[in-house]
Structures are given as C-alpha cells and as structure tokens.
Amino acid sequence: MQTTRVELSDTLPLTCSRRGTCCFGNQVLLNPWELACLAAEKGISPRQFRDSFCDFGGTCLMFNGDMGWMGKKACGMYVHNFGCSLHVARPLACRLYPIGRQIQSAQVHYMYEGRQFPCLSGCPEVTSLPHITVSDYLQGQQTLSFEQAQDGYLEVAQNLADMAFVLLLETDLAATAGSQTIALWLEMGGEDPQLLAERIGEEWLTLLQLPSMGASLNNPMEFVQAHNTLLQQKAQQQFGELQSISDVQSACVHTMALALHLSRAVGANPATLASHWAEVARGNGV
Numbered sequence: 001m002q003t004t005r006v007e008l009s010d011t012l013p014l015t016c017s018r019r020g021t022c023c024f025g026n027q028v029l030l031n032p033w034e035l036a037c038l039a040a041e042k043g044i045s046p047r048q049f050r051d052s053f054c055d056f057g058g059t060c061l062m063f064n065g066d067m068g069w070m071g072k073k074a075c076g077m078y079v080h081n082f083g084c085s086l087h088v089a090r091p092l093a094c095r096l097y098p099i100g101r102q103i104q105s106a107q108v109h110y111m112y113e114g115r116q117f118p119c120l121s122g123c124p125e126v127t128s129l130p131h132i133t134v135s136d137y138l139q140g141q142q143t144l145s146f147e148q149a150q151d152g153y154l155e156v157a158q159n160l161a162d163m164a165f166v167l168l169l170e171t172d173l174a175a176t177a178g179s180q181t182i183a184l185w186l187e188m189g190g191e192d193p194q195l196l197a198e199r200i201g202e203e204w205l206t207l208l209q210l211p212s213m214g215a216s217l218n219n220p221m222e223f224v225q226a227h228n229t230l231l232q233q234k235a236q237q238q239f240g241e242l243q244s245i246s247d248v249q250s251a252c253v254h255t256m257a258l259a260l261h262l263s264r265a266v267g268a269n270p271a272t273l274a275s276h277w278a279e280v281a282r283g284n285g286v
C-alpha cells in the first residue's frame with residue numbers, strides 16, 4: 001500500500017472537523033491494555049466488552065453500528081450526533097488517525113495512507129482549519145502512553161515467538177519435523193484471524209486478551225510487564241515438561257499462533273512476520 005511518510009516537524013491540516021467520518025468503515029485494532037481501558041470506561045468487564053463489541057478474539061473493534069458515511073457501518077462505540085462514546089479511552093489507532101505509525105529497525109516512523117491526506121476525502125473542510133505540526137498533534141491526542149503500550153506488546157509478541165524458537169531449535173523437533181513445523185507457522189501467518197483465534201482456543205485467548213492480574217490500568221508499562229510474566233509462567237507450566245516430539249511440535253505451533261495473534265493486534269502483518277520467522281529458522285539450519 002502506498003504511504004506518505006511525515007516528520008514530527010511537518011505542518012498538516014490536523015485539526016479534526018469532528019464530522020466523524022473516520023468512525024465509519026474503518027479498522028481499529030486493540031491490544032489487551034486498550035481493551036481493558038475501553039471496558040473500564042464502559043463500566044463492564046473486559047470479557048463482556050470483548051464479547052459484545054470486538055471481533056477476532058478481542059483484537060479489533062466491531063464496526064456494526066448504523067450505516068453512515070459512504071454507506072459504511074459505524075464503529076460500535078459511535079453515537080449519532082455525538083461522536084465517540086468512549087472518547088477518553090479511545091485506542092491508539094483513533095488517537096493517531098489520520099496518521100499511522102510504523103517501527104522499522106527500532107526506529108518509529110509516522111505516515112499516512114495514500115498520497116492524498118486521508119481526511120480530505122471525508123472532511124475536506126479541514127484545509128480551512130488551523131494547520132499544526134505532527135508533534136503537537138500527537139501531544140494533543142496524548143498518544144505517549146498508548147505508544148508505549150503498543151511497543152511493549154510488540155515485545156511480548158516477540159517473547160512468545162522466542163519461546164516457539166526454543167521449542168524448535170533446542171529440542172529434536174528441528175531435526176525430526178522442522179520443515180513441517182515451519183510450514184505450519186507460514187499457514188497460520190496467512191490464516192483468517194477468526195480461524196487463528198479458534199485455533200488458539202478460549203483458555204489461551206482469555207490469557208492473551210483478557211489477562212487477570214490486578215495490575216493498574218493507569219500504568220500501561222506495568223500492565224504489559226505483568227501480562228508478559230503471566231504468559232511466560234503459564235507457558236512454562238503448560239509446556240515445561242513435554243513428553244513426546246509430537247507434544248513439542250504442538251506447543252511450538254501453539255506458541256507461534258499466540259505470537260502471530262498478538263502481533264496482529266498491535267498492527268503487524270502476521271503473514272510478513274511468519275515469513276520472517278520462517279527465514280530465521282531456516283537460517284538456523286532447520
């Protein structure tokens with residue numbers, strides 16, 4: 001997809017006209033901390049929020065509201081003639097829009113989709129509103145803690161993938177069924193998100209998207225770290241003493257499924273990641 005990179009010092013028509021067009025027909029991904037924040041703001045449990053308002057095991061918001069702009073359906077949180085009903089807890093994707101964020105070689109980049117500034121198609125009046133710098137826009141949207149949570153969860157996903165690598169490379173699995181295991185990683189990378197969620201199963205989906213650990217929502221990094229510990233402990237408990245190669249392979253594939261599922265929730269492309277991790281495995285002689 002064509003993107004246009006922007007620098008923090010660039011001045012753009014980033015004053016929202018509040019017409020709400022971007023709350024129709026879009027995709028809003030959620031990491032587990034964002035899901036918990038939205039649920040708290042709504043006054044329901046994360047599980048109730050996931051079951052009522054999210055798709056794909058809690059990784060993205062449902063867009064099942066009333067039909068509106070260009071015949072597209074509104075986000076489930078959108079209220080006609082009002083706007084976002086959970087504005088205070090809106091996730092990073094909504095805070096950033098129309099800007100997107102990417103990490104390449106540990107560097108953060110901001111960009112927007114396409115060559116034309118995205119707001120212009122739905123809200124052309126933004127050009128007559130004050131133009132501000134990308135940096136001021138991010139500050140105004142209070143993205144910092146949300147960006148930290150996003151980056152933290154990217155690391156949690158990498159930790160899960162590392163666990164899959166240990167199961168592959170530090171056991172007899174690489175020699176006995178290495179190629180077959182990598183083929184399964186690649187298959188899961190291209191799998192429909194709902195199928196991947198079903199493959200993971202409710203017990204692990206709950207651990208992954210609805211962690212229960214008493215961490216405060218006010219400190220996203222503490223929340224992410226506690227979640228990482230919870231996942232590592234559960235994996236150790238469940239995969240610590242595997243008896244057969246077939247058990248090791250199941251654990252390895254399952255752990256990679258968790259990594260891919262969480263990666264999608266933080267905006268990474270699971271197919272690209274699965275290919276990358278397959279290449280790394282091959283580079284290690286599998």
Ligand code: SF4
Binds near residue numbers: 018
């Ligand atoms: S499309 Fe742009 S200007 Fe219009 S509501 Fe969304 S962010 Fe605001």
Ligand code: SF4
Binds near residue numbers: 023085086
């Ligand atoms: S969460 Fe709020 S801001 Fe984001 S798409 Fe839904 S209604 Fe719009």
